[in-house]
Amino acid sequence: MKKLLFAVSLLCGLKMFAQKTNGLALTPPMGWNSWNTFQTKIDEKMVMEVADMFVSSGMRDAGYTYIVLDDGWMAMDRDENGNLVPDPQKFPHGIKAVADYVHSRGLKFGIYNCAGTKTCAGYPGTRGYEYNDARLYASWGVDYLKFDWCNSDGINAKEAYTTMSKALTATKRPIVFSLCEWGGNKPWEWAANVGHLWRTTGDIYNCFEGIHNQGTWNANCVMKIVDLQKDLRQYSGPGHWNDPDMLEVGNGMTEAEDRTHFSIWCMMAATLMAGNDIRSMSAATKDILTNKEMIGVDQDALGIQGYSADVKDSVEIWIKPLQNNELAVCFLNRSGTAKNFIYNWKENTVNDTLSKTSIDFSKTKYNLRDLWQKKASGTTDKPFKATIQPHDVVVLKLSR
Numbered sequence: 360m361k362k363l364l365f366a367v368s369l370l371c372g373l374k375m376f377a378q379k380t381n382g383l384a385l386t387p388p389m390g391w392n393s394w395n396t397f398q399t400k401i402d403e404k405m406v407m408e409v410a411d412m413f414v415s416s417g418m419r420d421a422g423y424t425y426i427v428l429d430d431g432w433m434a435m436d437r438d439e440n441g442n443l444v445p446d447p448q449k450f451p452h453g454i455k456a457v458a459d460y461v462h463s464r465g466l467k468f469g470i471y472n473c474a475g476t477k478t479c480a481g482y483p484g485t486r487g488y489e490y491n492d493a494r495l496y497a498s499w500g501v502d503y504l505k506f507d508w509c510n511s512d513g514i515n516a517k518e519a520y521t522t523m524s525k526a527l528t529a530t531k532r533p534i535v536f537s538l539c540e541w542g543g544n545k546p547w548e549w550a551a552n553v554g555h556l557w558r559t560t561g562d563i564y565n566c567f568e569g570i571h572n573q574g575t576w577n578a579n580c581v582m583k584i585v586d587l588q589k590d591l592r593q594y595s596g597p598g599h600w601n602d603p604d605m606l607e608v609g610n611g612m613t614e615a616e617d618r619t620h621f622s623i624w625c626m627m628a629a630t631l632m633a634g635n636d637i638r639s640m641s642a643a644t645k646d647i648l649t650n651k652e653m654i655g656v657d658q659d660a661l662g663i664q665g666y667s668a669d670v671k672d673s674v675e676i677w678i679k680p681l682q683n684n685e686l687a688v689c690f691l692n693r694s695g696t697a698k699n700f701i702y703n704w705k706e707n708t709v710n711d712t713l714s715k716t717s718i719d720f721s722k723t724k725y726n727l728r729d730l731w732q733k734k735a736s737g738t739t740d741k742p743f744k745a746t747i748q749p750h751d752v753v754v755l756k757l758s759r
């Protein structure tokens with residue numbers, strides 16, 4: 360028996376080694392990233408103000424931790440030692456000063472670069488400087504690296520990201536490694552050993568359905584991204600997450616669409632990287648981003664990516680098994696008209712082979728809690744009835 364236990368614990372240990380968790384990102388990383396709102400128009404004052412607002416608005420208390428500077432923080436050339444140089448106009452006190460400030464607010468600091476020769480916005484890329492750049496980031500106190508894929512012609516994705524992963528490990532500083540390869544080389548098949556999360560698609564845009572023409576390329580509206588995650592859920596879990604891109608909540612969609620976007624990201628156990636201007640967000644945006652019960656669904660310790668189990672009259676039924684035999688159920692009205700929705704639990708079972716969850720509601724009764732109304736909402740003994748507005752959701756947490 361002892362031998363068996365030893366063998367089992369050894370195997371568990373090996374499995375842990377096989378993934379680059381190093382104790383990080385055991386739940387999907389949460390934070391803020393500058394790109395969706397500011398693109399390259401970033402500077403130290405803005406980042407420090409965002410860090411302040413993270414504290415005063417309740418974002419930090421809701422679990423958002425990483426303040427990530429995306430593309431545009433560098434000067435156009437490396438220095439004579441090959442080191443990256445922060446743009447002296449945008450960051451006159453350097454990046455370490457910004458990282459120190461972010462840390463002083465009880466937050467963590469992230470930065471961006473690219474596996475190619477140049478970043479997507481044309482700044483110096485990391486190709487050939489992996490160990491150099493990793494050392495520099497560690498010396499600045501960087502806690503998170505987003506690593507992009509522009510200007511990477513002819514290089515092997517797995518090798519390029521593995522080199523950077525090793526360079527980060529060599530610094531001995533715990534740094535979350537976020538691969539931003541857009542899904543072309545199927546990182547979900549190989550990146551659990553390399554980083555903590557990987558983008559699964561091209562860039563998001565603040566539109567609800569379809570694509571947004573950016574001239575030379577197409578960005579994805581929120582629901583388009585959701586559809587592209589469908590076959591990937593088995594690859595995601597604690598320490599190694601599918602990343603459907605940063606949030607567009609507060610960036611121009613309707614309140615219902617923002618609520619839906621946020622809810623589905625939580626149902627998918629996605630990284631929650633706010634992408635709006637935190638300094639000027641409306642009360643409605645803040646309420647969405649800081650809904651702690653909804654965030655609890657995202658951050659559930661089991662880390663199971665939820666799925667669309669069924670569609671009834673344009674209403675998608677999303678399921679996410681949670682710890683302690685709980686379950687999140689999201690009814691998503693994807694249509695442009697309000698739906699009078701009735702869901703008879705007893706006529707519907709949950710059968711998720713991936714998480715080995717199987718529920719027969721005629722045998723087991725659950726209590727319902729509406730996570731947006733923030734109140735109890737009956738039990739599974741009676742059919743659930745609600746009018747769901749266009750592009751809106753109802754999210755219920757089911758507990759025994």
Ligand code: GLA
Pocket residue numbers: 394429430478479480507539561562
């Ligand atoms: C790519 C990434 C974006 C952003 C920009 C920066 O498009 O996918 O998320 O980082 O580059 O240039």
